[in-house]
Amino acid sequence: MRKRVEKSSKEKVDKVDSVIEEDNVNVTSKTADDYQCSGNLELDFTELCKLMGVKKIPSVKLKQSKPVMEHNQSQKSLESQRTTWSSEPCLEIELENEDQSKTVKISGWKVDDMMLQVLSRTLPSLSNFQCLHMWRVGLTDCTFASLRNTVSLCSNLRKVVLDGNPLPEQSYHLLIGEDSMLTDLSLRNSHIGEEGARLIGSSLSTVPTANKNLLSLNLAFNSIGDAGANHIAQGLRLNRSLLCLSLSHNQIGDEGATRLAEVLGPFALTHEEIVERRKLLIQVEQSVIQPSLVSLADSQDQPLSVRSSSSLDRLNKIAKNTTKKKDNPKKEEKPAPAQVAKKEEPKVVKKDDKVPRSQAGKIGAKDKNLPVSEQETVEVVETVIPLLDPGIVHTGGKVIHPGNTCLTSLNLSGNKLTEQSLKLFLSSLEGQGEGGLLRLSLNRNRFPSDCDIFLKIQEMMALRDPLNKNNTGQVEDEHGELKTTSAA
The missing domain is CATH 3.80.10.10 (Ribonuclease Inhibitor)
Structure with a gap:
């Protein structure tokens, strides 16, 4: 009887040991891939x-x-x-x-x-x-x-x-x-x-x-x-x-x-850019590029650069008609055919909801609260092909682009600029009109702080900078970070 008890207890211990060994094997065999x-x-x-x-x-x-x-x-x-x-x-x-x-x-x-x-x-x-x-x-x-x-x-x-x-x-x-x-x-x-x-x-x-x-x-x-x-x-x-x-x-x-x-x-524009522009105009003529990919807002206010181009004239008409349809959908007497409607409908919203909020201008944070029809219009305005900018003109045998007016903040502090380059910045800022830079940092360069051109640029930027209200503005510290300060 005693031998049977010892034998059964020994079998239990062996089973427990085997289970522990199996668990250890499973733990050690587990890898990062698993x-x-x-x-x-x-x-x-x-x-x-x-x-x-x-x-x-x-x-x-x-x-x-x-x-x-x-x-x-x-x-x-x-x-x-x-x-x-x-x-x-x-x-x-x-x-x-x-x-x-x-x-x-x-x-x-x-x-x-x-x-x-x-x-x-x-x-x-x-x-x-x-x-x-x-x-x-x-x-x-x-x-x-x-x-x-x-x-x-x-x-x-x-x-x-x-x-x-x-x-x-x-x-x-x-x-x-x-x-x-x-x-x-x-x-x-x-x-x-x-x-x-x-x-x-x-x-x-x-x-x-x-x-x-x-x-x-x-x-x-x-x-x-x-x-x-x-x-x-x-x-x-x-x-x-x-x-x-x-x-x-x-x-x-x-x-x-x-x-x-x-x-x-x-x-x-360079020769390469002019060639690419012509290719884009041909694609617009052949309806390869949707007219909505050109800024509709600008096309209403500014004439197209090439008056003789039938593609651009047609583009301008389509842009105006598309905007009217969105603003007054109830006034349309004859609905457009299904194929045309699909053609003019911008697919930007459906394709990607994360389109940057300012690809073609300064769109405020209120866009989220706009009605659906207005949100679609905003998406169309944001999508711009720079080489089809309606502000492009022909003069003196050259094709002149109005420039990059989407960049709102440029920091060039702590460099080696003199009054020579300040004149060009002032000229470019004056040419931008209402759009363009809202903030230009030129501190700690190689010109006196009381330089007339620098003071004029600062005055112009103070009027443009939306963060400069109530005599407050933003300056950049020695690490390149923005911090708010009060104007003296």
């Missing part, structure tokens, strides 16, 4: 670091976003925000809701290839991930390529900050290609030179292509110089999305500033 991200960054990041064998796993710090904070604690929260940056490996996560990560900040520690593999798995799984800050994380050309792929997988990511990350190949332009959905990009203090500026300028626009989503680009504290500024100006010729551009502290002199000033005012 892990399914839950959308909780704190949980997924830590678990993937363990599975991939990261020796020192960075800590994760959570904080609520500003709208969630109590009003009486807002000042304390801002102070804590400045002190949360640490040289120790750490992920700072800003939550919009209880479990939705809106912003991820990494600061001051090297992000190697293994860590980027972890981020490439966790970040795309976040449903409301909108902003990525990576300041001085030691990016290389190889890790940047991996980061770029991760950025492209994050469907809601709109802002990327890569300050203090110099790359030997200067391939930052890959983040703002034609298909990029980013609206804000900051590349301060990244040793960007002429070649990097050339690549960025080409990404902003060339004759056949242009970036359509980037609204803000910060290139402060680099080494772009005159040659690089020329490339950036070239990219601004046919770009109609960029609103804010900072080139402060970039060793830019009068030569580079002159190119930037010229593109803001009327400029002559």
Whole structure:
């Protein structure tokens, strides 16, 4: 009897040991490829670091976003925000809701290839991930390529900050290609030179292509110089999305500033641009391009540049008729045929609801409250083909474009500008009329602060700047950031 009891207890122990061994085998056999991200960054990041064998796993710090904070604690929260940056490996996560990560900040520690593999798995799984800050994380050309792929997988990511990350190949332009959905990009203090500026300028626009989503680009504290500024100006010729551009502290002199000033005012089209313009006019004539892709608002106020062109005349008539149909749908006696209606209906709204709010002008934040018919009209006005701008004229054997009037803020402080380039800026600003720049920063350059031309430009900007009401305005600090000050 005693032997039977000992035998049964021994069998139970053996079964328990076998179960434990099987569980250990299952745990050790689980890899990062088998892990399914839950959308909780704190949980997924830590678990993937363990599975991939990261020796020192960075800590994760959570904080609520500003709208969630109590009003009486807002000042304390801002102070804590400045002190949360640490040289120790750490992920700072800003939550919009209880479990939705809106912003991820990494600061001051090297992000190697293994860590980027972890981020490439966790970040795309976040449903409301909108902003990525990576300041001085030691990016290389190889890790940047991996980061770029991760950025492209994050469907809601709109802002990327890569300050203090110099790359030997200067391939930052890959983040703002034609298909990029980013609206804000900051590349301060990244040793960007002429070649990097050339690549960025080409990404902003060339004759056949242009970036359509980037609204803000910060290139402060680099080494772009005159040659690089020329490339950036070239990219601004046919770009109609960029609103804010900072080139402060970039060793830019009068030569580079002159190119930037010229593109803001009327400029002559090159031979390549004229050829492309003719191709577009033929496409309009053949109805390959929808008339709605040309600014309807401008076509009512300004005559088309080529009076003899039947395509442009027809385009102007269609533009007016389309606008009347939208404004007075009940007054139409005979409805248009179904095929024509489909042809004139703008597909921009259905295709992409995230069209930048200012591709062809300054559309205010009230657009969301407009009726459906007015929202459609706004979408049509926003979509513009620069080479079909109705303000283009023929004079002196040249085709003159009215210039880039979509850029609203330009920062050239801390460079090498003299009074020579100031004259060109003043001339371009006067030629812009009511549109164009609302803010131009020219402080800390090589001209006296009491220079007549500079004072005249400041006076003109003060009248234009909507942020300058009630004797208040915005100036840029030594880091290129905007801060509000009171006028003396």
